[in-house]
Amino acid sequence: xxxxxxxxxVALRKHYDGVEAVRGxxxxxxxxxxxxxxxxxxAGKTTTLKVLLGMARPTSGTAQVLGLAADSPAxxxxxxxxxxxxxxxxxxxxxxxxxxxxxxxxxxxPRWRRDLEEKYLRKFELPLEREVKALSRGMxxxxxxxxxxxxGGELLILDEPTAGLDPAMTEEVLQTLVSHVxxxxxxxFFSSHQLAEVDQIADHxxxxxxxxxxxxxxxxxxxxxxxxxxxxxxxxxPDAPFSSPGVVTVKxxxxxxxxxxxxxxxxxxxxxxxxxxxxxxxxxxxxxxIFLETVVAED
Numbered sequence: 227x228x229x230x231x232x233x234x235x236v237a238l239r240k241h242y243d244g245v246e247a248v249r250g251x252x253x254x255x256x257x258x259x260x261x262x263x264x265x266x267x268x269a270g271k272t273t274t275l276k277v278l279l280g281m282a283r284p285t286s287g288t289a290q291v292l293g294l295a296a297d298s299p300a301x302x303x304x305x306x307x308x309x310x311x312x313x314x315x316x317x318x319x320x321x322x323x324x325x326x327x328x329x330x331x332x333x334x335x336p337r338w339r340r341d342l343e344e345k346y347l348r349k350f351e352l353p354l355e356r357e358v359k360a361l362s363r364g365m366x367x368x369x370x371x372x373x374x375x376x377x378g379g380e381l382l383i384l385d386e387p388t389a390g391l392d393p394a395m396t397e398e399v400l401q402t403l404v405s406h407v408x409x410x411x412x413x414x415f416f417s418s419h420q421l422a423e424v425d426q427i428a429d430h431x432x433x434x435x436x437x438x439x440x441x442x443x444x445x446x447x448x449x450x451x452x453x454x455x456x457x458x459x460x461x462x463x464p465d466a467p468f469s470s471p472g473v474v475t476v477k478x479x480x481x482x483x484x485x486x487x488x489x490x491x492x493x494x495x496x497x498x499x500x501x502x503x504x505x506x507x508x509x510x511x512x513x514x515x516i517f518l519e520t521v522v523a524e525d
Contacts, residue, residue: 232258238286251270252439261414280303307337310377312382328373337377371399455484455485464501468485483501
């Protein structure tokens with residue numbers, strides 16, 4: 227395990243009643259990064275978060291968070307003290323007023339930041355006297371985020387933090403996360419199936435499908451490596467195998483052969499030219515297409 231990673235898992239597996247929710251997951255989340263954890267519903271994202279927080283024990287493999295073993299009961303308590311967590315359900319004490327909930331929560335965290343509490347109370351315009359159950363969904367999200375941000379933690383783990391929010395509220399939450407990381411040097415690990423959000427604020431990501439990572443790396447690196455090569459032929463496109471590294475998908479339709487590569491285009495283009503296409507066109511691949519093509523390729 228490497229101390230430069232806020233989160234690291236190796237061959238992580240978690241079974242529930244014979245069902246593999248996580249199956250051999252390898253993750254490396256650099257300290258100080260905003261890391262997007264992408265996947266369809268049921269891909270294993272929430273189970274992974276529970277293992278990282280010590281809320282579920284792995285069946286096999288290892289997971290370390292902030293250099294601590296997530297499957298150790300004592301270490302998992304320390305992980306939760308040093309981590310801000312927002313669940314997809316935004317679980318809060320519904321009968322408490324906002325101000326009372328903040329006062330109740332803060333003593334549990336020795337590093338609680340009063341300055342951040344005041345900052346986010348002003349920023350989010352939270353009504354201190356209103357009971358949590360009377361808050362809108364957007365206000366509940368803001369309150370849950372405040373409670374996570376003010377812990378003074380080195381890591382934020384967020385499960386679908388913008389689910390159900392309108393575009394304006396979503397933008398406010400995302401920009402708050404970016405500003406917090408810039409000011410505090412924290413690491414953000416957030417699960418989502420919203421590609422646009424990850425593309426907007428993340429600098430690293432992993433795409434998980436059926437409990438394992440099918441794509442992982444920095445966004446800049448992925449944008450550099452992924453290319454779509456489109457070949458057009460005089461007649462029907464040949465059913466030709468490609469030996470070049472990084473071939474993700476090959477699709478034939480009439481005269482057109484389209485190849486998605488995760489290792490750049492040079493080697494593939496050189497190989498493709500031996501098929502004598504009429505034209506060769508190389509284009510970058512947006513994150514949406516990387517996600518869709520990679521996940522579909524696993525079906």
